[in-house]
Amino acid sequence: MIYSKEIAEAKNGSRIPLFKNGKPANSKYNPDAEQILFEDLPQGCIIVAGIAGGFHIEKLLSEKNISLIIAVEADSESLEFCKQFSSTKKIEECQKAILCDKSNLEEILYTKYFPVLYKNLTLVFNRAWKNENPQIAQEISSTVKNFLEKVSADYSVQAHFGKLWQRNILLNLKFISEHNNENFFSVNIEQDKIKKTAAIVAAGPTLDFSIEEIKHGDFFVISTDTAFGTLLQNSIIPDAVINIDAQHISSEHFFCANNETKTTFIFDLCSNPESVNLVYNKKNKIQFCTNQHPLSLLAAKHMDIKKIESGAGTVTIAAADWAKSCGFQKIKFFGADFAYSFGKPYAKGTYLEKQFFSKSNRIISAEEKYAALMFRTELEKILGEENSFTTEVLNRYKKSLDEWTEKNFFKLKNGIYISDKKIKTENFSTKNNFNYSEFHIQFTNGIKELLKNPDPEIILxxxxxxxxxxxxxxxxxxxxxxxxKLAYNQALRYN
Incomplete structure (x- = not known):
């Protein structure tokens, strides 16, 4: 509690709170005239640190360009004390305002602030409050800064792939609907196979040294799409291959696929449809899964389909999560370097190797193209490892994998991740009756309805x-x- 329980009266008759040292938290003359000064026109989402009597925040309620106000207090006791003032009561009753304390600010930001809807995010302070609580003000600033760093990375990915994801999902849903009678959804694996160790094979440079172990070991081999070509080149036919990449270039991973193999190809609904069709035309088994894209999750409610996690967005974690969902309790990772080991970005035999060497010449060699790939972002030397480097993105992927293993109770024992917890598996039917036409009509009508009143709260x-x-x-x-309107027009293209 940062306030005194005593309440003062300003010269204009308004009641104002006092800090514990007796200083007023609002003007003692005319607190009703208090307002926050902005360098530019206030808009989007405004975080106001320091509620006090609420006079300065009440003024913001009438600003048309402000869509959301998050008012923060030091702690829950201080927040409850501030709620007795008339201005704070008006703020609490307003739909576009949220009152919280420092302890749950981060949660509020993650659940209520969406950059695409609210655009700007601005942090401002009640000046008297900040002067009396510099440490708390600093902690709030750090919370907002850390949140922005996390959400900006995710938002930039959405801004880059958002249109492509929607296109892919709709085309893949249409594909599923057109092949309802075919065996796309049988994801059950025989118990004797589940007792094996699932080998999750990524395409990091250390895979070159693991090929013999994979070839001669008793594994259920789950390959990431990038490692698929390397395994085939070494006469290893994986039991499963997983792909979550939306880009067209990802279809090149499957040019080397043979006809009617034992391999099951697992595609996220966001995966590029050209990859799906390439594998389907070679008469191979296909299974679809869904990640966290909200349109995928909405469609998944209408059919039996696996939901998998990919952590920070890496196919290696997606493969591990698929293995876990099938019931595997032992997992071993190969080539999951999340680093440029030995000065290389990938193992031998990936589609990039074929692509780079086929276009190599005396002026631009394959080595130069590999170097350009590695040096596209700033590299960081890995201490204790010779000629090995990482990047901010790769570090994020590695951390995400560590978080996944911990969350799913997998512990490392002699190079194998083992879960002592009983893994719950679900039985999925072999057929679905998903009707794409009906789903598409509901989807487009849903967007059309939102166009009548494009309000962030209604959209959410x-x-x-x-x-x-x-x-x-x-x-x-x-x-x-x-x-x-643009989202609606894009959806209409895939009816």
């Missing part, structure tokens, strides 16, 4: 509104109404 309350947040991020430079 609608399942269809949530499903288009990634593509709205792609149209980030437009107004919310124009972004909705």
């Amino acid at each position: 309350q609608s399942n269809w509104g949530l499903s288009i947040l990634p593509i709205l991020a792609f149209f980030k430079n437009n107004t919310l109404f124009d972004s909705l």
Whole structure:
């Protein structure tokens, strides 16, 4: 509690709170005239640190360009004390305002602030409050800064892939609907195979030294798409291959696939449809899964389909999570370097090797192209490892894998991750009756309804509104109404 329980009266008759040292938290003359000064026109989401009597925040409620106000106090006791003042009561009753304390600010930001809907995020302080509570003010600033760092990385990915994801999901759903009678959804594996160790094979440089172990070991081999070509080149036919990449270039991973193999190809609904068709035309088994894209999750409610995690967005974690969902309790990673080991970005035999060497010449060699790939972002030397480097993104992937193993109770024992916890598996039917036409009509009608009143809060309350947040991020430079209209027009292309 940062306030005294005593309440003072300003010269204009307004009641104002006092800090514990007796200093007023608002003006003693005319607190009703208090307001926060902004360098530019206030808009989007405003975080106000220091509620006090609430006079300065009440003024913001009438600002049309402000869509969301998050008012923060030092602690829960101080927050409850501030709620007795008339201005704070008005703030609490306003739909576009949220009251919280420092301890739950981060949670509020993650659940209530969406960059695509609210655009700007601005932190401001009640000046008297900040002067009396510099340490708390600093902690709030750090919370907001850390949040922005995390959410900006995710938002930039959505802004880059949002349109492509929606296109891929709709085309893959159409593909599923057209092949309802075919065995796309049987994800059950025989118990004797589940008792094996699942080998999750990524395409890091250390895979070159693990090939013999994979070839001669008693593994259920789950390959990432990038490692698929390397395994085939070494006469290893994986039991499963997983792909979550939305880009067209990812289809090159599957050019080397043979006809009617024992391999099951697992595609995220966001995966590029050209990859799906390439594998399907070679008469191979296909299974679809869904990640965390809201449109995928909405469609998944209408059919039996595995939901898998990919952590920070890496296919290695997606492969491990698929193995866990199938019931594997022992997992071993190969080539999951998350680093440029030995000065190389990938193992031998990936599609990049074929691509780079086929276009290599005396002026631009394959080695130069590999170097350009590695040096596209700043490299960081890995201490204790010769000629090995990492990047901020690769470090994030590695940390994400560590978090996944911990969350799913896998502990490392002699190079193998083992879960002592009983893994719950689900039985999935071999057929689905998903009707794409009906789903597409509901989807487009849902967006059309949002166009009648393009309000952020209404969008967040609608399942269809949530499903288009990634593509709205792609149209980030437009107004919310124009972004909705563009999202609607894009959806109509895939009827």
